Amino acid sequence: MTTTHRPGLGIRARGLTKTFGPKIAVNGIDFKVEPGRVTGFLGPNGAGKSTTMRMILGLDAPTSGDVKVNGHHYARSPVPLREIGALLEAHAVHPGRSARNHLRWLAASNGIPTTRVGEVLELVGLESVVGQRAGKFSLGMGQRLGIAAAMLGDPSVLVLDEPVNGLDPEGIRWVRTFARQLADEGRTVFVSSHLMTEMALMADHLIVIGQGTILADCSMQEFMADHAQSYVRVKTGEPGRAAEVLVSSGLDVWRHDSATGPELHVQGLDAAGIGERLGRNGILLHELTLVSSSLEDAFMTLTADSVEYSAQEVAA
Numbered sequence: 001m002t003t004t005h006r007p008g009l010g011i012r013a014r015g016l017t018k019t020f021g022p023k024i025a026v027n028g029i030d031f032k033v034e035p036g037r038v039t040g041f042l043g044p045n046g047a048g049k050s051t052t053m054r055m056i057l058g059l060d061a062p063t064s065g066d067v068k069v070n071g072h073h074y075a076r077s078p079v080p081l082r083e084i085g086a087l088l089e090a091h092a093v094h095p096g097r098s099a100r101n102h103l104r105w106l107a108a109s110n111g112i113p114t115t116r117v118g119e120v121l122e123l124v125g126l127e128s129v130v131g132q133r134a135g136k137f138s139l140g141m142g143q144r145l146g147i148a149a150a151m152l153g154d155p156s157v158l159v160l161d162e163p164v165n166g167l168d169p170e171g172i173r174w175v176r177t178f179a180r181q182l183a184d185e186g187r188t189v190f191v192s193s194h195l196m197t198e199m200a201l202m203a204d205h206l207i208v209i210g211q212g213t214i215l216a217d218c219s220m221q222e223f224m225a226d227h228a229q230s231y232v233r234v235k236t237g238e239p240g241r242a243a244e245v246l247v248s249s250g251l252d253v254w255r256h257d258s259a260t261g262p263e264l265h266v267q268g269l270d271a272a273g274i275g276e277r278l279g280r281n282g283i284l285l286h287e288l289t290l291v292s293s294s295l296e297d298a299f300m301t302l303t304a305d306s307v308e309y310s311a312q313e314v315a316a
Contacts, residue, residue, distance in 0.1 A: 008070040008083075008156035010035050010188040011056060015065030018051050025051045027212035028065060033190045035156070038183045040203030040220075041192040044303050048212040049192050050088075053161055056190075057086055069157055081110040084157040085150030087143075095135025099126055099145050102134060103152060112153055120148040125174075139166030147175070157188040164198055176202045196296035208299070210306025220295075227302050228293035232271045234264040235287035236278070245281050246274065263287070 011033035018026040026048040033039045043049045054060040056067050058075030066073070069084050077083045093102050103117040121127050124144040129137075134145060143166050150158060160179070164172045172195075179202055183189045193199050199206075206223050208216040216223055236242045239255060239262045246253045251268040266274055271288050278285060293301075 008035055008188060009068075011067065011069055011157065011159075011190060012071075013052075013056075013065070013067040016052065016055060016062055016067050017064040018048075018055060018060060019063045024212050026055070026062075026209075029209070029212070029214050031207050031214060031217055033157075033188055033207075034205070035188045036183055036186050037204040038179050038189045038191060038202050039205045039207060040199045041190060041207050041209070042196075042199065042299060043209040043215075044306055046211075047209045047303075047306060049209060050161065052209070053086075053088060053159055053190075053192065056159060057084070057088070059088075079110045079153065081106065081112065081153030081155065083153070083155055084159060085153060085155040086159045086161075087146040087150045087163055088159075088161045089146075093134040093142070093145065096133055098131050098133055099137075099148075100130040102145065103149060106149055106152055110153055116152060116154070120151045123151060124148045140168060140171055143167055144171070147178075155187070157190070158182060159190045161192045162194065163191060164193065164195060172198060196294065196299060200295040208302060210303045215302055215306065224293075224295065224298055227298035228295075229267075229297070229301070230290060230292040231265045231267050232269070232274050233287060233289045233291050234266055234274060234278070234285065235261065236264075236283055236285050238283055239264055241281075242278055242283050245278060245283065249277055265291075 013029060013031050016026055016029045017024070029052070041049055051060060055062050056069065056074065058073065074080060074084055099121060100117060103120065104114055107114055107117055121130055124147050126141065126144050126148065129141065134142070137145065143163065147163060150160065164175050167175065176198060179189050179191060183204070191202065200220070203220055205219050206216060207214065218226070234242060243253050243255060243264055246264070246266055251266055254265045256263050256265055271290050275285060275288050
């Protein structure tokens with residue numbers, strides 16, 4: 001059941017910097033994660049995502065700048081689990097401890113009623129294995145236990161690093177729906193994931209980091225408009241003549257030899273206009289399709305110069 005949750009102030013970073021010796025992991029970044037929406041946190045490996053999340057939670061101290069949760073430093077909160085729920089490493093659980101007992105000691109440390117333990121175990125679908133040792137959990141079950149721990153204090157802020165890792169399709173859909181529900185309740189939801197298809201379905205807003213700096217901080221719609229490309233795929237028995245007609249009309253045309261035969265990729269006019277021009281020249285069309293870039297394509301385009309290790313570098 002959807003309810004209205006206390007909104008809080010979200011997460012605010014100003015000039016946030018972290019160095020490890022000569023290496024700059026995070027370089028003076030500023031961002032705000034707002035309540036009431038799902039904010040996706042994207043970046044290539046080594047971009048500074050994990051370090052940023054650890055600084056939010058007070059696990060790493062900034063070299064300079066700072067980051068606050070609901071207006072103050074998270075480490076100073078007397079009952080941190082009631083303020084922010086985090087999933088950074090789902091399997092950081094004693095393997096001999098049961099799911100129930102793991103959550104009970106977390107609850108006791110923050111003054112949370114033990115009745116809440118049963119509620120969150122049911123919430124994540126682990127009520128049938130509450131007495132099972134965590135060491136016997138599958139990767140997906142471990143993820144669910146990590147989410148249960150994050151929700152234990154009914155926090156206004158959620159920080160989730162790769163929350164769908166190891167989950168089956170049903171579990172992935174559940175996390176997506178759950179994150180959206182939390183945001184609809186007015187909570188701040190900050191999610192990092194490498195699964196672009198899920199992020200495209202889950203996130204309202206994106207923060208993209210590369211080599212320790214912010215590359216984008218905007219809505220999903222703005223990000224796709226700025227970084228995704230689209231083209232019209234044209235298939236015809238006369239690709240050469242079709243290309244001549246379209247180029248003479250001032251359009252950008254690339255020939256691509258696919259497994260099903262040659263095709264043209266055309267930019268500069270919509271599909272209807274392209275079809276009309278080719279039709280007027282007596283060119284029979286086999287296919288005319290608008291192809292839009294995915295979030296993954298847009299992300300790869302934006303971060304191409306920020307990848308720490310590329311396939312070419314490894315091959316070399």
